[in-house]
Amino acid sequence: MMRNYSLLFLLFTIISFSSIGKDTYFRGFYNGENVFVRNPYLGQGAGFCIEAIYLNGxxxxxxxDVSAYQIDMQGLEVDSRVVIRIVHDDSCEPELTNPEVIKDLLEFNWLKFYVDENEIIWITTKESKEGFYIVEKQIDNEWMILDTVKTKGGIFINQHSVEADHSFGENLYRVQYHDLKLPVKYSETFNYKSDKREITYAITDDWMIEFSEEVSFWLYNANSRIIKRGKDVTCDIQKLPKGRYMLKYDGKEVYFDKE
Incomplete structure (x- = not known):
């Protein structure tokens, strides 16, 4: 009788070990994108390869029972550690179809860029401590500098913002990232449509340009060189020599002669 129990125990042990799956681990960092897992089909009656998927335990x-499974990681913090454990049949190997999305990004990366009524805002990761940003606005198919911003540095997320400078109608913005160790990187462009009222100007008898409200402006000479730029309600042109000038502001180009 004892011998029969021993044989049954041995048979149970063999069956149990033969049904134990294999563990495969994938490690990295969450960089804002979901991971897709390839799940091989083992054939009629055997089903699919994967028995269970774990994310950070x-x-x-x-x-x-699908050939590809999406691991939703949007609840994680960007830059947080990711450990994917896949329990699967011994006869197969699951794969990540996009393993690059959890690789530790060692270089700068844009995460988000957007504009609202008051601000131009951008969010990045792994910026240099010695870098800087240039905020630009497209005016008459030419990118004009609005502001510069120093980087904060560090491997995690940083957010920056500057005051918006909208004109009536369409406003196209972008940001440049400068790092001595990398080529210049550009953000996506963002088009913001503003319904703010139109800004007017007048030139006084004592050669002051007066705007109806504060605005960014650029003043060009006859050779198309910028000789003045700023953001104000006035622009002093008393000391400029006589000649023809062009004033750019609020999406407009205005020509005038100084006598």
Missing amino acids: QLLVKNP
């Missing part, structure tokens, strides 16, 4: 799914 938490069970996500058991026995997914």
